[in-house]
Amino acid sequence: MTFEYAPAPESRSVVDIDASYGLFIDGQFVNPIDGDRIKTINPATEEVLAEVSTAGPQDVAAAVAAARRAYDEVWSAMPGRERGKYVFRIARLLQERSRELAVLESLDNGKPIRESRDVDLPLAAAHFFSHAGWADKLAYAGLGPSPRSLGVAAQVIPWNFPLLMLAWKVAPALATGNTVVLKPAETTPLTALAFADICRQAELPPGVVNIITGAGETGRLLVESDGVDKVAFTGSTEVGKQIQRSVAGTRKRLTLELGGKSANIVFDDAPLDEAVEGIVNGITFNQGHVCCAGSRLLVQESIAEEVLDRLRRRLTTLRLGDPLDKNTDIGAINSAAQLARITELAASGDAEGAERWSAPCSLPDRGFWFPPTVFTGVTQAHRIAREEIFGPVLSVLTFRTPHEAVEKANNTPYGLSAGVWSEKGSRILWMASRLRAGVVWANTFNRFDPASPFGGYRESGFGREGGIAGLAAYLQEDDR
Amino acid sequence: MSEHEPSHAEASQAVSTQAVSTQASSTQASSTHGPFSTRVDVRKTYKLYIGGAFPRSESGRTYEAFDAQGVFWANVAKASRKDARDAVLAARTAFSGWSGATAYNRGQVLYRIAEVMEGRRRQLEDEIQQGQGCTADQARNLVSEAIDRWVWYAGWSDKLAAVLGSSNPVAGPYFNFSTPEPTGVVAAVAPRACSLLGLVSVIAPIIVSGNTCIVMASQGRPIPAITLAEAIATSDVSAGVVNILTGDPAEVMPWLASHADVNALDLSGVEDAALATLLEQQAAGTVKRVRRPKWVAGRQADAGSDWLAEPGLGAMRAFLETKTVWHPQGV
Secondary structure, three states: OOOOOOOOEOOHHHOOOOOEOOEEEOOEEEOOOOOEEEEEEOOOOOOEEEEEEEOOHHHHHHHHHHHHHHHHHHHOOOOHHHHHHHHHHHHHHHHHOHHHHHHHHHHHHOOOHHHHHHHHHHHHHHHHHHHHOOOOOHHHOOOOOOOOEOOEEEEEOOOOOHHHHHHHHHHHHHHOOOEEEEEOOOOOOHHHHHHHHHHHHOOOOOOOEEEOOOOHHHHHHHHOOOOOOEEEEEOOHHHHHHHHHHHOOOOOEEEEEOOOOOEEEEOOOOOHHHHHHHHHHHHHHHHHOOOOOOOEEEEEHHHHHHHHHHHHHHHHOOOEOOOOEOOOOEOOOOOHHHHHHHHHHHHHHHHOOOEEEEOOOOOOOOOOOOOOEEEEOOOOOOHHHHOOOOOOEEEEEEEOOHHHHHHHHHOOOOOOEEEEEOOOHHHHHHHHHHOOOOEEEEOOOOOOOOOOOEOOOHHHEEOOEOHHHHHHHHEOOOOO | OHHHOOOHHHHHHOOOOOOOOHHHHHHHHHHHHOOOOOOOOOOOOEOOEEOOEOOOOOOOOEEEEEOOOOOEEEEEEOOOHHHHHHHHHHHHHHHHHHHHOOHHHHHHHHHHHHHHHHHOHHHHHHHHHHHHOOOHHHHHHHHHHHHHHHHHHHOOOOOHHHHHOEEOOOOOOEEEEEEEEEOOEEEEEOOOOOOOHHHHHHHHHHHOOOOEEEEEOOOOOOHHHHHHHHHHHOOOOOOOOEEEEOOOHHHHHHHHHOOOOOOEEEOOOOOOHHHHHHHHHHHHHHOOEEEOOHHHOOOOOOOOHHHHOOOOOHHHHOOEEEEEEEEEOOO
8 A cells, every 4th residue: 555645734824925025225125216026936836926126227336335335334344243243143033034934935946845944044044153253253264364355245146045045145245344235036036035134133234235136137237336346156157157257357356156067976886775865865956956966977887777776766756746845855946947948958868869767746737847857878978968957857877987987077167066976985085086076975965064165166166155265255365 | 888789699699798697708718719719609499388398389480589678689489379279288188197296296396496496597697687687686686586486385285285175064974174176277477577586476386286387478578488498397397287388478368268178367467457358258258267466467567576575375276176075974
């Protein structure tokens, strides 16, 4: 007999969504001067959640001016000890309101509540807590005896981890003494707007954090503003390149956290149960909407069949559906546009001769969904082995020797992360030293921590977020 | 200056009038051999340094280099796009061996460059004095600083990971550590005015951590760069780790800035803001790291003093990546 899961939905009643939101500038919500309005929807149901503003040129200028004023008059002069206490307050407020924010995140983004509740929110709060402690200890950051802040930071973040990416941007900027104008992604603005309320509750001085919503044009206006000293962007490599080009010659400091096509490498001596869990986590965590997703499985030829059998069996057990159900493993694809991109790239896999297998799960009638999918018979030339899909689509390649594994893993313009599965310590360290990637997970995958630097090699971007290395992104460099 | 009436032979000998030059005195000595045995000096052909060899430019082009008095000094190879691409190939080929060498080994190789330069310091002093028009004392000081800079950087090779790396206390049962790793192939422009110390100050921080490089020498003062290449070529530096091109940065650098196998740019020597902006824009095509220190911008006129200060970590940090490795703890 088979056991059925009863529905176990998390209550929506903890969140209170306004019908319409303004822009958070200089400590208050204001209507856009020359902007417009867009709707944000629940990708699991296509229900409209709220209407938000898009900041136009004058709105962006007002936000940057507010951040500049706050920097000059309040934040840059405040002792680190006091500044840090505001950041601690924010960490505590995030913890206190974590259930509400987790539900809001799952509603707006489509990710399972299990992930927003157990990963996004705890990590976001931890990021503020950890960085708060740096505010009065910057002399120990390895950047000289009294490193100076940069000024106004323009921060543009993606839709895959809306609040967590906000935390990765805002926490280090505030702790190091910078002020912020942040633009969340157009499809996931709601937790950033809720964060504005947290800034209010923390009594953060007006203008220290400004949140302006909008699409790509708002982001472009923000990063190209003459009034910003620092640009931090997380998103696609394509847009990252445009931003790098646009700041050329301006002396703005830039950090980029871009795309990836990370290899997850399984050796024949790997602990297979753990490895299969790691492969599944690597590609289905957050529906594969993860820049460091383990989207290329490199499995040693001698165990390929066994690994694939176990992998298909495990993927078959995953539950796809209502993101607010506490038993859901796979939530909704974030938008129709992203679903179209995943669908198109998967079709290219078929067309180029790879073999598709998808988990036999039924997809809801409304909303945007894509089943966990595995392509075998993939060559390095296939688009599905080269391009970032940003969905739950795994491309499987095989190798015979460790040298071949390294060669194939590094055969990409990206370099964000890599996974290695083996019980042999010397082999893990040998592999780790040769993989051209910013994060190497050995016998684990998709682990994050505020104390652990994150960021890429090559076209996955430059600069680090987290750890002592991440502080350099928001402080004046010793450039000799 | 009358004793400097540049006879054909003297001018080509490239010895300035003020220089206390060994070459000048040897010329005098040779003239005692009699009216028909005056020794004709052997002139050097100044070439590029690519992959451990000294080729001419494949284009066959040269340009004229002059001394500080504006007297013709030498025809210098004018590097082309193809030369730049050859240099990238050499640097890429050398990267795995050089970055895979132990830090102790790299430190010894850099120290060896200092040793070899010490033995050629008179030649370098003469060239700086003639090329930059400074006094003998100033030239001597600049060479001493250049040699000492190699020694300073040599000592950093096995300390960078300890200073810039970290053990990270993550909230879970994991061992987690971060180490700096070289970015890869770096294309650089050496400062125009400070032809030796500036050049060394650009190359040393790039290669000490395991990067390989292509450096464009000072366009107007290229001679010390070629002599430095000769010192590097005899200092156990693997072929391709350092490649030195002479020529016009405005012509060659765009090819390097847009080359997909170049990982980073050092624009310390680019004085033309429009060129620097163009190169930064081209760098975006493959998300290259770009170093353009604020302190050198617009201050290139001084031939030495800007580069005399002891460097910090900035020039090394610019060409390092942080790699973080996680592993579970358990029994």
